[in-house]
Amino acid sequence: MSEQETRTILEQHRQSIDNIDAALIHMLAERFRQTQAVGELKARSGLPAADPERESRQIERLRQLAVSARLDPDFAEKFLAFIIREVIRHHDSIAGRSPR
Secondary structure, eight states: OOHHHHHHHHHHHHHHHHHHHHHHHHHHHHHHHHHHHHHHHHHHHTOOSOOHHHHHHHHHHHHHHHHHTTOOHHHHHHHHHHHHHHHHHHHHHHTTOOOO
């Protein structure tokens, strides 16, 4: 394969990666819009920011999805744990509590 062919294929892969990254950002933005609404509802109802039972179910569900998608389930769990920490921080802020 020539250097030019390699560069062309590399650019195609990179363009695909850029498109996926953009989709991820849009999906995360929508997810946080939904969790914002959940946080507001929890604050109005006096519910705690964290829901460890739901978090455990979500982590297990995501680990299973990761296995099905041939993605490292440990990576998927770390990714979701980061998102959950951010959501709880936002929920605490909405409720007027010091973020954790």
